[in-house]
Amino acid sequence: MAGPGFLVAGRYRLRSKVGGGGMGAVWLAHDQLLDREVAVKQVVSTEGMTHTTADETRQRAMREGRIAARLGHRNAIAMHDVAVEDGEPWLVMEYLPSRSVAQILHAAGTLPAEQVAQIGAQVADAMAEAHDEGIVHRDIKPGNILIANSGRSAGLVKITDFGISRVDDEVQVTQSGVITGTPAYFAPEVARGTDPSAASDVYSLGATLYTMVEGQPPFGVDENSLVLLDRVARGVINPPICAGALAPILLRMLEPSPANRPTMAEARDTLARLAAGDGVSSEQVLSGRVTKIDGGTPTWVRRTATPQPGALGSYDRTAVPGPHHPGPHQPYPSHPYPLSGHPPQPSRSAVPVASAVFLGFLVLAVIALVLIAVLR
Numbered sequence: 001m002a003g004p005g006f007l008v009a010g011r012y013r014l015r016s017k018v019g020g021g022g023m024g025a026v027w028l029a030h031d032q033l034l035d036r037e038v039a040v041k042q043v044v045s046t047e048g049m050t051h052t053t054a055d056e057t058r059q060r061a062m063r064e065g066r067i068a069a070r071l072g073h074r075n076a077i078a079m080h081d082v083a084v085e086d087g088e089p090w091l092v093m094e095y096l097p098s099r100s101v102a103q104i105l106h107a108a109g110t111l112p113a114e115q116v117a118q119i120g121a122q123v124a125d126a127m128a129e130a131h132d133e134g135i136v137h138r139d140i141k142p143g144n145i146l147i148a149n150s151g152r153s154a155g156l157v158k159i160t161d162f163g164i165s166r167v168d169d170e171v172q173v174t175q176s177g178v179i180t181g182t183p184a185y186f187a188p189e190v191a192r193g194t195d196p197s198a199a200s201d202v203y204s205l206g207a208t209l210y211t212m213v214e215g216q217p218p219f220g221v222d223e224n225s226l227v228l229l230d231r232v233a234r235g236v237i238n239p240p241i242c243a244g245a246l247a248p249i250l251l252r253m254l255e256p257s258p259a260n261r262p263t264m265a266e267a268r269d270t271l272a273r274l275a276a277g278d279g280v281s282s283e284q285v286l287s288g289r290v291t292k293i294d295g296g297t298p299t300w301v302r303r304t305a306t307p308q309p310g311a312l313g314s315y316d317r318t319a320v321p322g323p324h325h326p327g328p329h330q331p332y333p334s335h336p337y338p339l340s341g342h343p344p345q346p347s348r349s350a351v352p353v354a355s356a357v358f359l360g361f362l363v364l365a366v367i368a369l370v371l372i373a374v375l376r
Contacts, residue, residue, distance in 0.1 A: 002027075002042055008090050009083035012040050028095060031080075038080060041091040061089040067162045068093070070133055074287075075126035077146070077160040096158055097150045101212065102142035108300045109215050113244045115298060116212045117275035118290050119145065122157040123205060124268035125286050131198045131264050137162060138196045140204035141185045142211060147290065147301060155289030155301050183228045184217040188235035188256050199258035202267055206253025209271075213243045218254060245274055 002025075006014045012029040018039065019026040029040040043061040061082075068079035068091075081092035101119070104111070111119075123145055127137060137144075139161065148156040183191070187203035190196050210218045218237035222228040235256035240247050249270045255261045262270070272282035277293070292298050 008040060008085045012038065012083060012090070012092060014040065029092075031092075037095045039077075039093045039095040040083075041093065043089055043091070058089055061091060065089070065091050067135055070135065071126070071130055073126040073129050075122045075158050076130070077158050093160075096146055096148050096153065096156070098146040098148045098156075098158070100143050101145040101147065101208070104147065104300055105142055105212065105215075110242065111212045111300070112292075112298075113213050113242075113246045114275055114277070114293060115290055116209050117246060117271045118285055118288075119147070119157050119212070120205065120209045121268050121271035121275055121282075121285055123159050124264050124271060126159050127201055127205065128263070128265040128268055131201070135162070136196050136198055137201050137204075139182060139185075140201055140208055141182045142208055143182075145208065149302055153289075155291065155297055157290060183225050183232055184219065184221070185211075186229070186232045187258070188233055189258055191229050191233040197258065198264060199261050202253050202261045202264055203255075203258075205264075205267065206250050206261075209246070210237075210240060210243070210250050210254065213246060213250075214238075214240055215242075249274070 002008075002014060004014055004016060008014065008029065011033050012031055015028045015030060017025055018028045024042045027040045027042060029038050030036075031038050041061075043057065049057065065079055065082040068077070072078070077096065078094040079091065080094065083090045083092055123140070127140070130137065137159070140159070144159060144161040146158045146160055148154055148158075185204045185207040187196070187200040190200050194200075207218050218240075219228060219231045220238060222231070237254055240250060243250055249262075249267065252260075252262050253267055268286075269282065272285045275285045276282050290298060290301060
């Protein structure tokens with residue numbers, strides 16, 4: 001059984017487990033041949049699986065290795081090797097001491113809009129190159145965006161986990177009738193059963209950036225994946241109220257219609273311009289690290305803050321029976337609200353209204369009792 005000290009393929013010595021994903025555990029390991037630290041993904045053991053399921057699992061692992069190896073972008077985790085141990089594939093990747101955006105949001109709640117724009121621009125730059133290669137990520141979310149948190153790399157942004165990605169000319173190996181990904185960051189058309197596309201990646205990145213400034217995904221949170229999937233399929237987001245100057249580009253990226261969304265390259269250019277501000281070029285934003293307005297490193301990059309109430313909930317990759325189709329009595333909206341002007345404020349809760357009514361009746365009752373006492 002794999003554990004600290006285990007040697008993979010006679011070369012990679014496991015040190016400690018540093019994370020996990022939909023396909024297995026991720027280990028910090030030492031490459032004994034090149035004397036460097038690497039991240040090694042241990043694919044879920046195929047022991048006990050049917051021959052078909054085991055073969056599909058191995059194919060997905062090999063596909064992730066091939067896809068990631070095609071990308072040479074500074075904002076994407078590099079794939080070094082695919083090692084085989086006892087017939088099982090292990091993915092050997094660049095090791096980046098970091099925290100995911102999901103972990104950062106658990107601690108900080110939200111991030112400043114200008115820093116979100118920087119992160120978004122760099123992820124969009126990597127994904128624009130991926131789309132040029134015909135690669136669709138299919139699972140962009142806070143947990144798959146890493147921010148380096150130590151040394152000279154602190155503030156460096158990288159997209160990772162191409163485990164359910166797909167190349168345009170590749171045969172699909174996911175199960176028929178099952179949607180893979182994370183429902184909170186799905187595009188509406190994906191929730192309704194359409195195959196993910198580059199436009200779907202744009203939507204998922206928009207949903208991720210929305211979460212970073214608003215503190216929760218655009219469709220809210222719900223532990224019931226099917227309830228959330230239904231909400232996503234209808235495409236009506238909660239209007240952003242904290243996004244500031246980011247709101248227009250977020251709303252474009254979160255357009256219900258894929259045809260109305262910007263390309264990933266267009267989203268990158270807009271986000272880079274917003275992040276640049278005065279005295280900094282878009283090129284500097286794309287090639288630099290996440291910084292504050294004054295050029296310093298944000299405190300959240302290097303240390304963990306105290307978790308905030310209502311911070312982002314946990315969303316692991318989920319296989320959801322699908323697609324989901326809203327009933328005929330609830331048609332798909334053409335758009336949740338007009339893009340021109342300001343988005344409407346969220347409706348007031350019914351609870352304060354009920355409390356006010358109760359208080360009014362209580363006051364009237366007190367007045368009635370006083371009048372009765374006086375008349376006596």
